[in-house]
Amino acid sequence: MPGADAVDVGAGPELLRAAVIEAARETGASVAAVYLLPPDEPVLRLALLGGASYDISRPWSRVALETVSPVSDAVREKRLVWVGGPEELARRYPRLALVVPYRFTMAAAPITTGTDTWGGLVLQWPARHPPQLSPAERDAVTGVCRRLGALLRGAAEEGRPVRPGAEPLMLPAPRARTVDAAEAQAAVDFAERIPGGCCSLDVDGRIAFVTTRAAELLGAGIPELLGTKPWEELSWLDDPVAEDSYRAAVLSREPTSFTALRPPDRWLSFRLDPDASGVSVHITPAHSAHALAPAVDPPRSHPASPATPGRAVTLYHLMHLAATLTEAVGVRDVVDQVADQLLPAFGAGALALMTAEEGRLRIIGYRGYTAELMNRFDAAPLSSSTPAVRALTTGVPAFFASFAELKRAYPPAVLQDGMSSWAFLPLITSGRPVGSLVLAYDEPHPFAPEERAVLTSTAGLIAQALDRARLYDTKHQLVHNLQAGLLPHTLPDIPGLDVAARYLPATRGLDIGGDFYDLIRLDADTAAAAIGDVQGHNVNAAALMGQVRTAVHATAGASPGEVLTRTNRLLTDLDPGLFTSCLYAHIDLAAHRARLATAGHPPPLLRHPDGRTEILEVPPGLLLGIDPAADYPSTEIPLPPGSVLVLYTDGLVEAPGVDIGDALASLADRLARSDARTMHALADTLVRHARRSAPRSDDIALLLIRSH
Numbered sequence: 001m002p003g004a005d006a007v008d009v010g011a012g013p014e015l016l017r018a019a020v021i022e023a024a025r026e027t028g029a030s031v032a033a034v035y036l037l038p039p040d041e042p043v044l045r046l047a048l049l050g051g052a053s054y055d056i057s058r059p060w061s062r063v064a065l066e067t068v069s070p071v072s073d074a075v076r077e078k079r080l081v082w083v084g085g086p087e088e089l090a091r092r093y094p095r096l097a098l099v100v101p102y103r104f105t106m107a108a109a110p111i112t113t114g115t116d117t118w119g120g121l122v123l124q125w126p127a128r129h130p131p132q133l134s135p136a137e138r139d140a141v142t143g144v145c146r147r148l149g150a151l152l153r154g155a156a157e158e159g160r161p162v163r164p165g166a167e168p169l170m171l172p173a174p175r176a177r178t179v180d181a182a183e184a185q186a187a188v189d190f191a192e193r194i195p196g197g198c199c200s201l202d203v204d205g206r207i208a209f210v211t212t213r214a215a216e217l218l219g220a221g222i223p224e225l226l227g228t229k230p231w232e233e234l235s236w237l238d239d240p241v242a243e244d245s246y247r248a249a250v251l252s253r254e255p256t257s258f259t260a261l262r263p264p265d266r267w268l269s270f271r272l273d274p275d276a277s278g279v280s281v282h283i284t285p286a287h288s289a290h291a292l293a294p295a296v297d298p299p300r301s302h303p304a305s306p307a308t309p310g311r312a313v314t315l316y317h318l319m320h321l322a323a324t325l326t327e328a329v330g331v332r333d334v335v336d337q338v339a340d341q342l343l344p345a346f347g348a349g350a351l352a353l354m355t356a357e358e359g360r361l362r363i364i365g366y367r368g369y370t371a372e373l374m375n376r377f378d379a380a381p382l383s384s385s386t387p388a389v390r391a392l393t394t395g396v397p398a399f400f401a402s403f404a405e406l407k408r409a410y411p412p413a414v415l416q417d418g419m420s421s422w423a424f425l426p427l428i429t430s431g432r433p434v435g436s437l438v439l440a441y442d443e444p445h446p447f448a449p450e451e452r453a454v455l456t457s458t459a460g461l462i463a464q465a466l467d468r469a470r471l472y473d474t475k476h477q478l479v480h481n482l483q484a485g486l487l488p489h490t491l492p493d494i495p496g497l498d499v500a501a502r503y504l505p506a507t508r509g510l511d512i513g514g515d516f517y518d519l520i521r522l523d524a525d526t527a528a529a530a531i532g533d534v535q536g537h538n539v540n541a542a543a544l545m546g547q548v549r550t551a552v553h554a555t556a557g558a559s560p561g562e563v564l565t566r567t568n569r570l571l572t573d574l575d576p577g578l579f580t581s582c583l584y585a586h587i588d589l590a591a592h593r594a595r596l597a598t599a600g601h602p603p604p605l606l607r608h609p610d611g612r613t614e615i616l617e618v619p620p621g622l623l624l625g626i627d628p629a630a631d632y633p634s635t636e637i638p639l640p641p642g643s644v645l646v647l648y649t650d651g652l653v654e655a656p657g658v659d660i661g662d663a664l665a666s667l668a669d670r671l672a673r674s675d676a677r678t679m680h681a682l683a684d685t686l687v688r689h690a691r692r693s694a695p696r697s698d699d700i701a702l703l704l705i706r707s708h
Helices: 013-027 054-060 070-077 086-092 094-099 135-157 181-193 212-218 240-252 311-325 330-346 371-377 387-394 403-409 449-486 539-555 560-574 660-673 679-693
Strands: 031-036 043-050 062-064 081-083 105-113 116-125 197-201 207-210 256-262 266-275 278-286 350-357 360-367 398-400 421-429 432-441 497-504 515-521 526-534 580-588 593-599 605-607 613-615 634-638 644-648 700-707
Touching: 013 031, 013 043, 013 116, 013 135, 043 054, 043 070, 043 116, 054 240, 054 330, 062 070, 062 330, 070 081, 070 105, 070 116, 081 086, 086 094, 094 311, 105 135, 116 135, 116 679, 197 212, 207 212, 212 278, 240 256, 240 266, 240 278, 311 330, 311 449, 330 350, 330 360, 330 432, 330 449, 350 387, 350 449, 360 371, 360 387, 360 432, 387 398, 387 421, 387 432, 398 403, 421 449, 432 449, 497 515, 497 679, 515 539, 515 700, 526 539, 526 644, 526 700, 539 560, 539 580, 560 580, 560 593, 580 644, 580 700, 605 660, 613 660, 644 679, 660 679, 679 700
Parallel strands: none
Antiparallel strands: 031 043, 031 116, 043 062, 081 105, 105 116, 197 207, 197 278, 256 266, 266 278, 350 360, 350 432, 398 421, 421 432, 497 700, 515 526, 526 580, 580 593, 593 634, 605 613, 605 644, 644 700
């Protein structure tokens, strides 16, 4: 990774602002977003957004690389992904189509430089865009990605890699022109003369302008309306139809309309006309309920807090949460998904997720609280009288609209957490309690019966996902403990050699791999090194890996070709149905030379004392376990003091969409340019480079040997 050895102080997404604005202009896209890929985390994070509200995009602020989505597919496979309309979206990405069922087209493309992957660009066009991307548009998207990649690479090489913030940087809405005060007043006068009423919503859906007649029709004062979202300020508009029409207008850039009942008996018709700067809304009286478009039942009037998200927001977030929880892997994944979706869905300020362990309630994740506060509440005995424990042990949720209510119910046990109202929800699956969820609000919050029911149902979904995730984590730990037990616990201390090794399992799945490495001290002047990869990811592969290591150990000291020949005969006799690649090196410490033989393994790298690095050409040999009569020729190389021999498995260099030759050249270049002082630091540098250059779906084994 460029700049991996530099001091990492970080830079903000502002560096990319001008390039993304230019991207939208060049391509005619109505929405533009940039996702960044942290080098040590297989998750894309939304860094910049323009043309749409963050509330709409929030469910996709974090996108795991291994999920099925346009941007993750584009980055993982290093290709441009085009979605030509809602039908194609529903067919290829049904989860996304469920949450944004609107008419639009979109493209997602990887942001790369050479073999380095920095993130992805997402562009979206109005519904009127043709179902195919034109060659000129495709070239423009590719060019923008090149410019973004150059900016990101330059920042990293300067030791200031661009990092996403807690929320994306919002790009300014483009406007055709700006006006002076006199022209602005003339525009207001013009709007006031339009029959009916009108108002203007910004991209976030907030009222930026409203005429006197529109305020009268809505039944509120102009000061009260400005800066608010109409479906949050006006309880009778808090119906999914109203906000859904706004979302459809913003994303499709097509006019939409709906009719709503302002209690007690006044029907109003709303027409929404969008552009890049927001939405113009024309409001007129509708004299009959038959004028509904689309037809809806009269919404019930109910109180709503201005801080409460609209019902459409809640529904979309909950649909997305339900879909993502079915794919969540591990407890950490569940915690992140719940925190990302639940807080905005219900307008809460904080949450804590707890599980019952060994008679105590342990906090496994939180958002909006401090670590110090969570430490005070962590590990509460299940015999204690606290609302979270009571919810778990009784299975009955508890709702407190104010601190006074909470204190009356639990006077001896209440500790103030700085919040004003709470929901304590039991997490129960198959009749068995697994934990508790605390949802807290900054302001007093009356929990309406409908909201209580939705929260309780949501807790059930979370409980099922959490139960699956805990089982996954347990199995995952057992599997990798088994694999770690088959690898060397430590490498021998061999005078004349500095060594370092790394083993990194694949980022997802319970499968156990067959990658292995070994370093063997033969006598005072010789040593041997081996690295290999058994085909497959299962217990059989791990067992065979153990047998290969044993066979190599048993024959170490013979010539490299003889070691591989004997190991190959053993494997063909066992006939395990799996093939194995292996590279074996016999190191002569006194002569500073090494002899190498390979059985279908990736070529090693050698960095000379002057920093020059080469990919070694070792005479090829068949994979182990195919032909009992296979021959394994060897080659001899100098290994002078200060040189570094790099042995690795294919997980370090192979990735979808990456040419293996380019990947090897990039790895060799990174090795040559590194100024790491120790073998351990150099190993970390090469692993970071591999993670930056492409998402990895295979295990990585790495063995570094420096002669001194």
